[in-house]
Amino acid sequence: MGHIARKRFGQHFLADSAVIDAIVAAIAPRPGEALVEIGPGLGAMTQPLLERCGRLTVIELDRDLAAKLRRDARLDVVEADVLTVDFAALAERAGGKLRVVGNLPYNISSPILFHLLPVAERVLDQTFMLQKEVVARMAASPGGKDYGRLSVMLQWRYDIESLLDVPPEAFDPPPRVDSAVVRMQPLPQVAGVDAALLGEIVTVAFSQRRKLLRHTLGRWLEARGASGDFDLQRRAEEVPVAEYLALVARIASHTAAPK
Template sequence: MAGFQGHRARKRFGQNFLQDPGMIRRIVRAIAPRGEDRLVEIGPGMGAITELLLEENRFLDVVELDRDLIPGLKVKFFNHSGFQVHEADALKFDFAGLRQGDEKLRVVGNLPYNISTPLIFHLLSFQGLIEDMHFMLQKEVVERLAASPGSGQWGRLSVMAQYYCQVEFLFEVPPECFNPRPKVDSAIVRLTPHTQRPFVAADEQLLADTVRLAFAQRRKTLRNNLKGVIAAEVLELLGIDPQRRPETLTLEEFVKLANHRLDTAWQPTQ
């Protein structure tokens, strides 16, 4: 491929390059660019999805960590005036700086498996600036994002993602669509930030802390995991059985616990 001669996927960057034309078209159809969208692609690689996005959309910013890929991307898309490359680590990137006005960002990416969860949490910190996000992730991560209470996949990532976004598991992407072939199955997920949240935490950091503590040891009960934070008697007063395990709690119940902690201005006992 012009500009990318001799480039090999790098394990330390978690690179698996999408190469199936039919699957690439299906992904772009799911994203549905609208011409003037402020699109942002994370980890464009050799530009397989990038190329089709630019056929449909005028503006595209890409964030790429592998500096060896950047010259090839600039050569391949030199005739697109709305195309901009940012050599950066997406985990530390200030996505707010990409806005030109009050328009919201539409974020897409084939996210490396080894950074997918922390990167999603980083992007959620910009959720007020984002219209939607379409990611290719390890299928297991997508299942966790889209999980329901009571399932084995329901956890910290599920609760926090669904607090901020509507989550849709769109479709699977088999290993043979990539070079090199990954050892895991992949899937496409759509995250759409809520315009109005179904449940509102008075302190979102306290919600995140409550969820983290509750899932600290999945096999233990709320009585044990929240010991010293919310007493068993208080859980009962809130209508939550202290013997329940964290994966049985709904998003609404987690918000209720966090709001109670704020209302009572809890301080740890010595």
């Protein structure tokens, strides 16, 4: 398309046809599904997706690329920063749950994931190309070096599966990191979990991850009179997601209880 990748948009265009075929096969789009692609770029995935689903919504910030994409009448082009897009409204307009896909800009991949988190109930699944290191953190188990705030905040709402690794040479221009494709399927919402409170607790817990929780989360809990029997003689990365959720529910019930 004669387009030069723009560094400020974090553009690295997928160019390996075998990788593209593998990703599209993993997505397995079908006609009638409400498919949304973030960052279609030069359309490497867009065209094979269209061949299977017939119609597609794409979100593209680069106005030159957006203009070229509009030439295809099968595309509903949203020219915007993805962090400003109302995905709940897209789902409402589509009349069903969204399937969200894309080769995400690596410089804002985590903000995009957190932007989508509040609308997980409006999403069927998400399949993204991300930096391999980020995917490892998303899917990490407690006790490992990759397990952290991102792991907890995503795993409480999604089943996360790393599908395939993608080398730098699959892109033009090649990024300086390895990439991976991840599938995220929303889980049923856990009753009694305040997402904002969970976010606050997890942020405090991992603020000094080398220290025992009694030095960080323990002080936070004590200030709220909610220390209880939560084991604070551990580090944040040793606590399973379920225990963070149970702590949030307990604090919420303690706060709501009559004094």
